[in-house]
Amino acid sequence: MRRLLPVISLAAVTAIGFGLACTTSAAPPLERIAVRNGWARMADSGATSGAYLEIVNNDTSGMTLVGVTTEVAGAAEVHETMQHDGMAHMMARAELPIAAGEVLSMQPGGLHVMLVDLRRALAVGDSVPLRLRFRDGTELPVVVPVKTP
Numbered sequence: 001m002r003r004l005l006p007v008i009s010l011a012a013v014t015a016i017g018f019g020l021a022c023t024t025s026a027a028p029p030l031e032r033i034a035v036r037n038g039w040a041r042m043a044d045s046g047a048t049s050g051a052y053l054e055i056v057n058n059d060t061s062g063m064t065l066v067g068v069t070t071e072v073a074g075a076a077e078v079h080e081t082m083q084h085d086g087m088a089h090m091m092a093r094a095e096l097p098i099a100a101g102e103v104l105s106m107q108p109g110g111l112h113v114m115l116v117d118l119r120r121a122l123a124v125g126d127s128v129p130l131r132l133r134f135r136d137g138t139e140l141p142v143v144v145p146v147k148t149p
């Protein structure tokens with residue numbers, strides 16, 4: 001009987017290997033567009049805050065972000081901060097194209113999601129749900145943590 005043991009354990013390892021392979025190949029279609037390193041800035045209730053995301057377009061065609069919604073604020077607007085005559089200005093961006101295979105990075109001083117008229121305070125450690133809408137109808141719900149800049 002002892003001689004059978006190595007054979008059995010090898011079979012078990014093989015089964016586990018196949019299991020992992022299946023899990024990987026069954027990745028949900030959501031992966032064609034993904035968000036990473038997202039966060040929102042801590043702020044008081046009623047104030048304005050910003051959320052910053054890296055949006056990864058793994059698709060073979062371009063995607064265009066056309067809006068963001070959230071339950072934590074009266075409005076969520078995509079803005080870009082730009083320098084003009086030494087002054088920082090914010091411009092609303094109704095559409096943000098993300099080319100195939102590209103990563104769009106939002107960060108303080110650049111692109112951001114402005115959270116206007118917060119319905120509740122955002123404290124460090126809280127979670128903020130955001131829903132990204134793309135022109136082709138794709139909706140991507142994400143949850144980002146609240147941090148200090």
Ligand SMILES: [Cu+2]
Pocket residue numbers: 079080090112113114
């Ligand atoms: Cu803004």
